[in-house]
Amino acid sequence: MRTTIATPDDPRDGYPPDSVILRHIPPAALRSYADAMTMGTRHRGAERRVPGSRVIASCVAVVIALSGCTTAGSPVPRATRAASAEDIVVEFRQNRDQYASDGAIVRVGNGGDHDITIVGLELAGSAFTAPTVRDRSSTVRAGQTTDLAVELPPIDCDARDGDVQVDLLLRLDDDSILSAADLPDPTNALQRIRASTCTVAAVQRIAEVAAAPGIRLEGAGATTVAVLTITAVPTGAPGRLELVALRSTVLLRPAPTDGGGDPPQDWPLSLTVDAADGPQSFELRIVPTRCDPHALAEDKVGTLFPLVVRIDDGPEAVMTLPLDADTAEALKDAVRARCA
Numbered sequence: 001m002r003t004t005i006a007t008p009d010d011p012r013d014g015y016p017p018d019s020v021i022l023r024h025i026p027p028a029a030l031r032s033y034a035d036a037m038t039m040g041t042r043h044r045g046a047e048r049r050v051p052g053s054r055v056i057a058s059c060v061a062v063v064i065a066l067s068g069c070t071t072a073g074s075p076v077p078r079a080t081r082a083a084s085a086e087d088i089v090v091e092f093r094q095n096r097d098q099y100a101s102d103g104a105i106v107r108v109g110n111g112g113d114h115d116i117t118i119v120g121l122e123l124a125g126s127a128f129t130a131p132t133v134r135d136r137s138s139t140v141r142a143g144q145t146t147d148l149a150v151e152l153p154p155i156d157c158d159a160r161d162g163d164v165q166v167d168l169l170l171r172l173d174d175d176s177i178l179s180a181a182d183l184p185d186p187t188n189a190l191q192r193i194r195a196s197t198c199t200v201a202a203v204q205r206i207a208e209v210a211a212a213p214g215i216r217l218e219g220a221g222a223t224t225v226a227v228l229t230i231t232a233v234p235t236g237a238p239g240r241l242e243l244v245a246l247r248s249t250v251l252l253r254p255a256p257t258d259g260g261g262d263p264p265q266d267w268p269l270s271l272t273v274d275a276a277d278g279p280q281s282f283e284l285r286i287v288p289t290r291c292d293p294h295a296l297a298e299d300k301v302g303t304l305f306p307l308v309v310r311i312d313d314g315p316e317a318v319m320t321l322p323l324d325a326d327t328a329e330a331l332k333d334a335v336r337a338r339c340a
Contacts, residue, residue: 087111090180092166094189097300099320102152106168109145116140120171121148127164127190128153157198166190199319202311206239207232207273210322215330225255226286226334232271233279243271244308244316246284251295251302252331255285286331291339296332303328
């Protein structure tokens with residue numbers, strides 16, 4: 001048995017007009033989680049085939065209609081009975097506190113009257129070079145939403161932007177499989193992840209760019225200034241790298257200049273690196289962006305400095321400056337000292 005969801009050319013009452021066809025595969029039709037059958041999806045009005053062991057979910061809700069499937073005469077499994085005729089909403093997301101890691105979440109909302117239990121998840125697709133699997137069991141209570149933490153697969157930087165997609169596959173505790181494919185990404189999370197990851201890869205091919213461990217403090221109390229050293233060590237590979245600027249964050253900004261006036265919002269760098277150069281370094285003087293009580297208590301991205309770069313006279317790109325955890329904490333200590 002299978003159920004479908006409305007598409008723009010196949011509307012059904014009660015479902016969003018931009019839904020895609022999804023199928024619920026009964027356990028009898030499956031040999032294993034990794035050997036799921038091929039299923040069809042309809043996307044933007046065109047019919048095509050997508051491997052059933054992969055499912056797409058990209059930062060947008062997709063409503064999945066479920067149907068219980070059992071062999072004749074057998075009792076309905078608890079999870080299948082609970083999932084019967086219920087709607088599930090699936091999103092791929094990355095929380096702010098995951099920006100510096102390889103983590104993401106799959107958000108699963110259960111709009112039905114019964115609990116469902118997810119025992120397996122596979123995240124894959126053309127955006128990645130390999131899939132990642134989550135085998136932990138998670139119950140999504142009726143009327144509630146649960147975030148399933150996943151490790152992002154390696155990003156495929158060779159794929160064209162217009163061709164990338166994220167696939168998602170969910171396995172319930174009755175061994176039935178739910179899958180979806182090629183969904184839109186309205187918040188551009190995947191684009192941001194790919195842009196940052198692939199920029200880092202391109203930069204590090206030419207030079208190892210990072211914040212040196214530790215900071216130096218100037219002044220004390222309300223005059224405390226943190227001094228952070230950035231290093232750029234050429235790898236010897238061909239190419240020209242320009243470090244254009246380092247942007248401030250919600251927590252940290254450039255220290256005021258001796259000439260007074262409004263403090264700068266970014267650190268202009270204008271530093272070029274290529275294979276003929278030796279190691280280079282420069283210092284940044286840093287003060288808090290704000291000193292209100294919530295500045296540190298609620299901070300998740302305050303030490304993630306956006307580094308603007310340009311490679312081989314191409315367009316500007318942005319990556320997060322590599323910064324170790326101890327140095328990040330030292331910068332927060334400098335904020336505490338100045339704001340005390």
